[in-house]
Amino acid sequence: MAKLHNTLKAHRTDKGFTQASLAEAVGVSRKSINTIENRVFTPSTLLALQIADALECSVHDIFYVKDD
């Protein structure tokens, strides 16, 4: 079954963001970023786009679909 995966942690650390600073940049709690990275929480399209904007990359660079 296809599941949403992400490379958020790698992109975030590459850009020098901590979970807290990225959360502040996109206006969510640190826990939201943490749970996205751990695939507990699937963000809305709006939040995914805001994260991609903050990390100056495409949503497709961060989120991808893969069969589990």
Added chain:
Amino acid sequence: MNVETLSKIRLFGFAVAGLVCAGYSLAALASNSPDPFAPWLPAVSGVAAAAIIWVSALSAGGSKADAAFDEFYRIEWRKAVGFAYWFAILLYPIFAVLMALGWVSSPTAFASMGTASGAAPLLAFCFITLRS
């Protein structure tokens, strides 16, 4: 005040109000009395929790309050309310049996079911949040 502190205050407020309501419900059942202790306590704990969370959010400022009440919070709250909905419905057949057997009077059932229904979303939210 930062987002994390505001989230912790919210969790603490929900937990205290939820535990007071759950305690009242269980105490009403155990004593078969609609007022096992001060009957105003569940309502006051709920209003106090709401007031503390509201004042905290106000003092944190709009952007921090928005971050604390972000979409992940809303998803967890929806899960808690969903659980509480089915829990409240389940209370009806349970209390119908207890009342039919004569173990619980209707005033006690009213007090116990009401406070249990109030406690359910608050404690479910705490449980879901602490697990995630």
